[in-house]
Amino acid sequence: MALDEAVRQxxxxxxxxxxxxxxxxxxxxxxxxxFSATVVGILDSMLPDYHTVDVLSAPHIREGIKxxxxxxxxxxxxxxxxxxxxxxxxxxxxxxxEIYETLGVEPVxxxxxxxxxxxxAAAALRQAVSEHGGPGRExxxxxxxxxxxxxxxxxxxxxxxxxxxxGITLLLDPLSASRADGIRIDxxxxxxxxxxxxxNPNAPQVQAMTVRELEAEIESGxxxxxxxxxxxxxxxxxxxxxxxxxNEEEATRIxxxxxxxxxxxxxxxxxxxxxxxxxxVSLGFSRVFNVTGGIDAWxxxxxxxxxxx
Amino acid sequence: xxxxxxxxxxxxxxxxxxxxxxxxIEMPDAVIxxxxxxxxxxEITVTDSAFEGLSRVKQQQRVYAAIADxxxxxxxxxxxxDRLECRVS
Numbered sequence: 208m209a210l211d212e213a214v215r216q217x218x219x220x221x222x223x224x225x226x227x228x229x230x231x232x233x234x235x236x237x238x239x240x241x242f243s244a245t246v247v248g249i250l251d252s253m254l255p256d257y258h259t260v261d262v263l264s265a266p267h268i269r270e271g272i273k274x275x276x277x278x279x280x281x282x283x284x285x286x287x288x289x290x291x292x293x294x295x296x297x298x299x300x301x302x303x304x305e306i307y308e309t310l311g312v313e314p315v316x317x318x319x320x321x322x323x324x325x326x327x328a329a330a331a332l333r334q335a336v337s338e339h340g341g342p343g344r345e346x347x348x349x350x351x352x353x354x355x356x357x358x359x360x361x362x363x364x365x366x367x368x369x370x371x372x373x374g375i376t377l378l379l380d381p382l383s384a385s386r387a388d389g390i391r392i393d394x395x396x397x398x399x400x401x402x403x404x405x406x407n408p409n410a411p412q413v414q415a416m417t418v419r420e421l422e423a424e425i426e427s428g429x430x431x432x433x434x435x436x437x438x439x440x441x442x443x444x445x446x447x448x449x450x451x452x453x454n455e456e457e458a459t460r461i462x463x464x465x466x467x468x469x470x471x472x473x474x475x476x477x478x479x480x481x482x483x484x485x486x487x488v489s490l491g492f493s494r495v496f497n498v499t500g501g502i503d504a505w506x507x508x509x510x511x512x513x514x515x516x
Numbered sequence: 517x518x519x520x521x522x523x524x525x526x527x528x529x530x531x532x533x534x535x536x537x538x539x540x541i542e543m544p545d546a547v548i549x550x551x552x553x554x555x556x557x558x559e560i561t562v563t564d565s566a567f568e569g570l571s572r573v574k575q576q577q578r579v580y581a582a583i584a585d586x587x588x589x590x591x592x593x594x595x596x597x598d599r600l601e602c603r604v605s
Contacts, residue, residue: 270588274588276577277578277581278577278580279587280596290573290577291573296572296573
């Protein structure tokens with residue numbers, strides 16, 4: 208297929224002006240196809256930043272990149288101007304460790320996760336495997352970047368790591384394994400019957416910040432988002448300088464930020480902001496802080512000019 | 517129950533032969549095997565000394581480049597290559 212010169216030039220510019228470029232369906236935050244999502248997951252584990260091109264919103268690139276690379280499928284990864292491959296090849300290179308050299312990053316040490324499975328959960332898993340497993344179909348545990356765990360029965364892949372416990376063999380991909388050390392799997396009673404319950408001590412949690420620490424953070428000039436979760440009426444009485452009211456519009460803006468953005472939340476005494484902070488953690492934010500004692504503690508310990516109410 | 521769509525295009529064997537011819541033009545010494553795997557889906561094995569010293573990606577790019585015309589356009593005869601194996605002879 209002939210490649211239009213303007214399109215060829217556009218693709219070449221993208222590849223030359225970025226060290227790592229992924230042509231994919233959707234974007235890094237919202238991949239629109241499983242193969243693209245897999246590659247994003249692998250790259251996210253190694254690179255803080257890289258360039259993505261959404262071919263769904265650029266049909267000329269979608270067709271053009273296939274001809275440009277002599278490669279019929281999306282996603283496609285380019286590193287330093289060189290075509291690396293599609294999903295299968297990147298998974299393979301990740302499994303073998305070759306990808307680290309290609310990207311020029313230090314290898315992540317593959318961890319053997321310690322996993323605990325209760326007797327009742329082990330019995331339920333054995334039952335599931337006997338019903339749905341079979342040759343080549345084994346039990347997998349995945350832990351995604353937001354620390355959501357998922358159990359499934361699926362084919363084994365070469366990069367999988369085995370974790371054996373309580374008579375059960377679990378397979379984990381290297382990224383899931385790095386997030387799974389110390390996981391405990393149990394059975395919980397829910398209104399809809401029994402369900403697996405997974406406790407992961409590695410999951411990010413809301414961290415506490417004292418008003419003194421907050422004062423030091425503000426003075427250090429380090430950038431972070433200081434969010435006021437109170438009502439506009441309360442805010443009219445008193446507010447911590449540099450803070451923003453967390454209304455709907457602001458929440459939408461925060462949700463579009465990188466997940467390693469530092470978020471600091473406060474309210475009157477620290478209760479409402481704790482709940483809001485937990486929400487952001489569940490969205491995948493890894494650095495979320497709640498100001499202990501809220502603005503009331505700020506007035507008493509840091510700045511008496513901020514009125515108490 | 518879902519309605520099964522009957523593919524009214526050319527028979528898979530005819531498309532397989534076109535794939536084989538297209539690769540043979542670019543790689544005249546290659547031993548080429550093409551197996552239909554369902555409507556629009558194929559598996560290909562190509563064995564050629566020309567693959568010597570090439571990375572797996574480069575080997576596959578040579579084959580994909582040869583059949584690009586069969587895989588492009590709005591309704592290409594070849595929808596996907598489920599498996600492409602390149603062997604050095």
